[in-house]
Amino acid sequence: MNKRAHLSPEFVDTIPATIEQGKIYISIDFATAIHSCACGCGMEVVTPFSPTDWKLVFDGVSISLSPSIGNWSFPCRSHYWIRQNQVHWAGDWTDEEINAGRANDRRSKEHHYGIGTLSSTSSKKTLKKPGFWKRWFGWLIN
Structure with a gap:
């Protein structure tokens, strides 16, 4: 598996049927982003936007998501932040x-x-x- 260091944002009306590695698809209409796990395992990561879920910041060039993404239900258990299109790896949780x-x-x-x-x-x-x-x-x- 190849860990990603960068995700390219793509704003879409609907989520595509095929999720490309290295891209994060953002649907404002559906208040959701989806990307292939940054660890390279191929699992799809869905991050809904809401007051109690993730927040998206778009600065005109890059995106950031908050809070971190902890894929605790995936076999890879990857944990990372997306800040200005960059993947910042975080530690595993107990x-x-x-x-x-x-x-x-x-x-x-x-x-x-x-x-x-x-x-x-x-x-x-x-x-x-x-x-x-x-x-x-x-x-x-x-």
Whole structure:
């Protein structure tokens, strides 16, 4: 496998059927970027843009994605940043760090979208009733 040091951005309306090595395809309409894993393993990496996922910065010439890309579910377990089209390799995470990161992502989404919390004893989602002030403010603006 040949590690990539650079990804060339290509803005597209839709994601192409074939993902070329060394390119990162960006669809603003679908708020998503996709590229072949920078380690060279050939796995496709999808990075959706949202307040709780990745952020894209385009400076007119190059792109940067934040946060880092940790392909923990891939056999390669590659971890890198994309800054100004350059791939900056980061260290591997332990399973504990990965689990903590995933839990933090889940909490961030739950908080942002107001969907409640996951029960520690159940895999079912439980909806939290909004607090008094949130209900009152919601009533006030409706």
